[in-house]
Amino acid sequence: MTHVFRNSTAELLFGNAGYSFSGYDEIVYSGNADSFIWFYTVPFHADTQSVATEISSYAERLKFVHSQIPATSLLIVFTLYRLFDFKAESMDFSVESSIDCFNSFVLEFAKTNSNVRVVDFSDFCSRYAMADLIDWKFYFLSQAAINPKLSIAFRKWFELKKSSFSKPAKKCLVLDLDNTLWGGILGEDRPEHLKIGGDYPGKAFLLFQQQILELQKRGIILAVCSKNNEADVWEFIDNSRDQVLKKEHIAAWRINWNDKAGNIAELAKELNIGLDSMVFLDDQPTERELVKSMLPEVTVPDFPTAPYLLPVFFKNLQGQYFNIYQASAEDLRKTEQYKQNAERRQLQQQFTNIDDFIKSLQIETTIRLNDPVDLPRIAQMSQKTNQFNLTGKRYTDLELKEIIERNGKVFSLSVKDKFGDSGLTGAAVVSLTGDDAHIENFFLSCRILGRKIENTFVEQILLGLKEEFVENVTAAYNKTPKNQLVENFYESMGFSVINRDELKKSYVYCLKKDNV
Amino acid sequence: MSKSEQLLRIFKDVLETPDIDASVSQENCEAWDSIHHLNLIVAIEGAFNISLEPEEMEQMRDFTTALKIVEGK
Numbered sequence: 001m002t003h004v005f006r007n008s009t010a011e012l013l014f015g016n017a018g019y020s021f022s023g024y025d026e027i028v029y030s031g032n033a034d035s036f037i038w039f040y041t042v043p044f045h046a047d048t049q050s051v052a053t054e055i056s057s058y059a060e061r062l063k064f065v066h067s068q069i070p071a072t073s074l075l076i077v078f079t080l081y082r083l084f085d086f087k088a089e090s091m092d093f094s095v096e097s098s099i100d101c102f103n104s105f106v107l108e109f110a111k112t113n114s115n116v117r118v119v120d121f122s123d124f125c126s127r128y129a130m131a132d133l134i135d136w137k138f139y140f141l142s143q144a145a146i147n148p149k150l151s152i153a154f155r156k157w158f159e160l161k162k163s164s165f166s167k168p169a170k171k172c173l174v175l176d177l178d179n180t181l182w183g184g185i186l187g188e189d190r191p192e193h194l195k196i197g198g199d200y201p202g203k204a205f206l207l208f209q210q211q212i213l214e215l216q217k218r219g220i221i222l223a224v225c226s227k228n229n230e231a232d233v234w235e236f237i238d239n240s241r242d243q244v245l246k247k248e249h250i251a252a253w254r255i256n257w258n259d260k261a262g263n264i265a266e267l268a269k270e271l272n273i274g275l276d277s278m279v280f281l282d283d284q285p286t287e288r289e290l291v292k293s294m295l296p297e298v299t300v301p302d303f304p305t306a307p308y309l310l311p312v313f314f315k316n317l318q319g320q321y322f323n324i325y326q327a328s329a330e331d332l333r334k335t336e337q338y339k340q341n342a343e344r345r346q347l348q349q350q351f352t353n354i355d356d357f358i359k360s361l362q363i364e365t366t367i368r369l370n371d372p373v374d375l376p377r378i379a380q381m382s383q384k385t386n387q388f389n390l391t392g393k394r395y396t397d398l399e400l401k402e403i404i405e406r407n408g409k410v411f412s413l414s415v416k417d418k419f420g421d422s423g424l425t426g427a428a429v430v431s432l433t434g435d436d437a438h439i440e441n442f443f444l445s446c447r448i449l450g451r452k453i454e455n456t457f458v459e460q461i462l463l464g465l466k467e468e469f470v471e472n473v474t475a476a477y478n479k480t481p482k483n484q485l486v487e488n489f490y491e492s493m494g495f496s497v498i499n500r501d502e503l504k505k506s507y508v509y510c511l512k513k514d515n516v
Numbered sequence: 517m518s519k520s521e522q523l524l525r526i527f528k529d530v531l532e533t534p535d536i537d538a539s540v541s542q543e544n545c546e547a548w549d550s551i552h553h554l555n556l557i558v559a560i561e562g563a564f565n566i567s568l569e570p571e572e573m574e575q576m577r578d579f580t581t582a583l584k585i586v587e588g589k
Contacts, residue, residue, distance in 0.1 A: 011551045016551065137570055141573060148554060149561070151558075
């Protein structure tokens with residue numbers, strides 16, 4: 001049940017299923033909802049000064065609301081939006097200032113309170129004209145500030161916003177080049193005639209590339225799949241003054257004359273990500289059809305038929321597949337890391353023996369226990385990691401916090417080698433009961449596989465638990481569509497199988513008679 | 517489908533009570549509270565592409581009156 005703190009009728013917008021509602025302006029709460037929403041709308045009153053004063057009290061009220069709910073319960077706060085303009089003189093900005101003030105407060109508040117998430121209400125409201133946004137009839141009859149006819153659109157929008165908090169986002173954008181990133185065809189038109197920058201349509205492609213680059217900066221992997229001569233493409237991109245997306249932004253590419261479905265499958269393998277985490281953009285309907293039918297897991301949206309449609313197309317693409325609530329420092333360095341991996345793979349070919357190779361990498365691992373700074377990144381990893389994920393159990397940072405509060409252990413693993421810092425790339429969530437420990441889940445980013453780091457990590461965890469006087473460690477493997485890779489992982493680490501069926505196995509490791 | 521049948525379907529959907537008939541009213545139907553009343557109005561306005569006056573919204577306390585209002589538009 002989600003409890004909504006509100007100052008106007010919100011039942012019609014949210015619906016009744018799963019929600020309870022405060023009285024208007026009521027901030028005291030004693031029920032047992034598991035999550036909360038702050039949904040205040042700017043009061044409808046002609047005296048702007050009194051509205052401004054009212055709004056300036058919301059920050060204190062919000063703090064009070066927050067102080068009453070458990071620190072591990074989610075509180076979603078809607079920003080304020082000026083629904084109706086009551087001002088009697090044009091230079092009266094008192095309401096606007098108080099709204100800005102509250103909204104800035106909310107952003108700061110969310111930064112210092114990990115259970116608070118912000119939803120930008122203007123993103124919804126600004127889609128509608130004032131006349132559609134408010135139906136005064138419903139306001140006068142029932143205090144509904146927002147037109148109840150928008151409730152279906154509102155719920156859809158709100159679901160998408162909420163999904164940005166946790167849902168595994170798509171990881172990779174695979175891009176065609178000709179008539180997708182620039183106008184014209186490199187193999188046919190002279191490079192100086194390609195449309196990028198300058199007048200329309202080059203201007204539209206330029207903005208599109210800028211939008212894509214902002215996603216790349218936030219950890220979305222860019223790949224290129226294009227039918228061209230590779231050397232020509234890089235020559236053009238390197239020498240173009242207007243090209244925004246450069247080679248350094250592209251993590252992997254297939255620029256050749258092979259079929260695109262095969263190329264995309266290879267890209268997935270090279271980047272070590274699932275096909276279902278890829279979105280493919282191509283202006284050619286036949287290429288899109290081919291990829292759709294050969295690789296149904298890949299998302300293939302229709303591409304706009306005219307370049308001036310690109311900004312809105314991109315906005316929708318982002319909202320649907322690349323909804324990022326807040327990028328982490330790790331996200332900002334993703335492409336670099338994926339590229340370093342490609343270099344490591346090249347080095348690997350020079351060594352005939354895997355152990356020599358591993359030695360040459362000069363790997364350094366760091367393991368931390370119950371470090372609050374790591375929790376958001378661990379939660380994010382648990383949402384996104386599919387292959388090296390023993391039970392498939394996903395966590396939010398609040399759930400991890402709770403586990404620690406219940407005496408659990410959350411181990412995190414950071415890895416560094418001579419090519420660079422991979423950052424936090426693995427975690428184990430362990431619950432403790434008496435002398436027994438249970439590994440709820442164990443997951444690693446696929447970026448670091450193939451270097452036996454997972455073995456070291458398990459050994460360190462067992463050692464850590466032994467120091468806590470744990471006697472038996474239990475663990476489980478739950479089969480998911482993607483984690484076959486780790487089916488026999490615990491066996492290889494010396495755990496004994498105590499129970500198995502087709503979908504799961506459980507294990508035990510006795511620390512007492514062991515000397516890890 | 518006649519207007520009467522269409523309207524009754526809306527009532528059943530919105531009030532989430534499939535076993536009601538044309539005799540339904542705010543008096544005899546527990547689900548018909550103030551929030552469902554507003555949801556009914558939103559659904560009726562949308563389905564028949566009409567706009568109800570606040571006075572009509574107040575009067576609409578049973579199915580028969582609702583039908584009369586819809587047919588009068």
